[in-house]
Structures are given as structure tokens and as C-alpha cells.
Amino acid sequence: MLKTAAAVARLGTESAFEVLARAKQLEAQGRDIINLGIGQPDFQTPEHIVEAAVKALRDGHHGYTPANGILPLREAVAEDLELRHRVRVDPNCIVAVPGGKVTMFFAVLMFGEAGAEILYPNPGFPIYESVINFSGAKAVPIPLREENGFAFSAEETLNLITPKTRLMIINSPANPTGGVTPKAEVETLVAGLAAHPDVAIMSDEIYGQMTYDGLEHVSLMSYPEIRDRLILLDGWSKTYAMTGWRMGFSVWPKPLYDKVRKLAVNAWSCVNAPSQFAGLAALTGPQDSVAAMVAEFDARRKIVVEELNKLPGVSCITPKGAFYAFPNVKGTGFKAKKLASRLLEEEGVAIIGGPDFGILGEGYVRLSYANSAENIRRAIGRMAGFLERNHNRGELTPTPDRPAAAAAGPRAR
Secondary structure, three states, rough: OOOHHHHHHHHOOOOOHHHHHHHHHHHHHOOOOOOOOOOOOOOOOOOHHHHHHHHHHHHHOOOOOOOOOOEEEEEHHHHHHHHOOOOOOOHHEEEEEEEHHHHHHHHHHHHHHOOOEEEEEOOHHHHHHHHHHOOOOOEEEEEOHHHHHHHHHHOHHHHHOOOOOOEEEOOOOOOOOOOOOHHHHHHHHHHHHHHOOOOEEEEEEOOOOOOOOOOOOHHHHHHHHHHHHHHHHEEEOOOOHHHHHHEEEEOOOOOHHHHHHHHHHHOOOOOOHHHHHHHHHHHOOOOOOHHHHHHHHHHHHHHHHHHHHHOOOEEEOOOOOOOEEEOOOOOOOOHHHHHHHHHHHHEEEOOHHHHHHOOOOOOOEEEEOOOOOOOOHHHHHHHHHHHHHHOOOOOOOOOOEEEEHHOOOOOOO
16 A cells, blocks of 8 residues: 655645536536636636737747746736835746745745744635645634624734744735735734744735725735745736636745745746746736726625625625625524535535635635626525525524524515
């Protein structure tokens, strides 16, 4: 029997892909599945970006590039960051990577080992905790609570730091909650980090251009006092509907840059060359498709919140960023993963149970509104029918904050 390294057994997974695989199986059986589980825009990559990749192929860009990415691409990233965050970034601190996960993997590998502690958001993107465990470090959750709009508390986060803390992971706008941390809280965190100069920070800002209600994304890149230990995770996947292109970028402090470049050489040599030219076109070309996509997400966001709050036993605060809603389903009497599983198998609605994003996700489910308004309404209509039928069969257990009479009431329309 083959014996693998212990670290491999500590790896977790991303359940959204498992749910996607099961949804595809059911579709292959002829089932009508509405997928609100996977986190990818339901838009096509803009045509000028696609054409840039085609042109790159026709122009002969078929070979290796520098491990950190072609210089014009890194320069375009630097210009984009200056435009959006009013900060100057050296292109020689930027690394093109095949998807955002690589940045978090490298950041954790750089600081994670036995005896170290790494702070991460919970509920949060599941790969954070998975890779921390893989590294041998202790994963320390930063609680994100509904009553705070799923924003982190700077005071609570700072109090989690110990002499063993090596790295802190921050994500705003957040997956899976759609939470956006207010500027005042970010500034309190930055000020408090002055007392912890040996703690590195990785800021996951992949949804940075998806905020609503007039909120402006607050990038940690905007604070020069932490730039010497800040790792930025960003990329093209969400903003330009390029999930399958596997294009991301990261910004690293100068002392870490050569280490990252060596990791890149060892891991993948370089990012796909035509994709880099597509990323260049995305940043330097027209941005109207980005604005149009975010406006459509905003319209769907309002629909999903309104419709979810009509469901028996369900309540949903309004997400301020990304394209996810994270409704509270404690009043249904179902455990979150059981509810998600039954909705997929019985109703053909794919969503993700909150515990797949960490232990603090129990009692919640994640819905992606990166799907059409029509499908969102159809999906939540199916959820309504399921909850009403199961309540009528007495399968729901009323919770103390939702008595039976309230849970059984007619569904408002």
C-alpha cells in the first residue's frame, strides 16, 4: 500500500466544485438544475480580450515568458493599481500567477510551519484553512459575524495575535458572505498592527471592484506603513469574467520577491503566454463591460435579498460586495449542509452549506447571484416550495428565536 506524506492528508477541498460536479451529473440525467453554487460570473469574457489572446497566438507568442510575467503586463498592473488605489507599485514587485489560489498558497507556504500560527477569516474561502493545515501551521479563525455585516472586528482580530503569529489573511469584499469591512475598521487594524511588526498580511482583494450602495473598496495597499509586509492577491477572474483563463497577479514586498520568483520557477515556469496578452488587453482596453456586469449583479443582489427574506425560517442581510448572499437558515430547523444537499437532490437548486466555509458557517448557506434574475427567482421559488412542504410534514424544528406559529405562517408575496 502506498504511503503518502502526512501533509497531503491535511488538505481540504473547495466544496463548490464538488457541488458543481454533482449538479452536472444530475443534468446529465435530464434534471433541470439551477446552479447558485459556483462562484463565477455568468458573462462571457469581453470580445476584445479574447481577440488579444488570439492575436498573441497568431503573432507567435508560443514560448516561455519570464516567470514573473511579461513586463508590459506587470507595468499595466502597476498603472491599474495607481489608478484605483492611488499608490505607486514597482512592476518588479508584481508576479503574474495562474489564478488567485497560487498567491495564497505561496504566502502560506512562506510563513506556515509547525509551531507557527496563521489567522484567517471564518466563515471564509475554504482554501485558506486547507493550505494552512497543509503547511503544518495552526489555523486561527478570525470570526466574521452577521451582526457586524460579516465584517471583521479590528479589535478582536488584533487580540488574536500571539508571539507565534506569522501571517494574517484578510478578505474584503468577502467570499462567502459578501461582507465589506468599513474603512474605519481597516484603519484601526492598520494602526494596531504597528505593535506587531513581525506579522505579515495577505490581503485578498479579488472582488475589489464589486461593491454596492456607494461603498468604495478600501485596499490595504493604500497604507504605506504596512507595505513592507503586505502581500496583495488580485486578478482578472471575477472582474473580467475570466475564471477559466487562470490569470491572477500578486504584489510582494521587495524582501520576499526573489523567493516568490523561485517558487514560480519551481512550480509552473511561467503563466500561459497568450493569457498574459489577454490580461494586458483587459487592463488597457475599455472598462464598460466591468461596469455593466457589476450593475447587473447589483440588480440581482436586490432580488435575491428580497426573495430570500420571504422564505419561512430564512433571513438575509444585504451583502455589500462580491456576488454572494449568505442567508441565515437557522429558523428552518435544518442543518445547513443537509438543507443544501436536499435542495440539490430534490429541487435541483445548487447552493453551498455554510460549514463548507468554516465551522462558524453553520446555520447559513451561500447563494451566488452570478446567474440570471429569472433563474434566481425560479431557484428561490423551488426553495420556498421545499420549505413549506417540509414544514407541513412536521420535519422542521422551531428554534427559540422563531416559534412554530411564526415559522408556519403564510409566505408573503
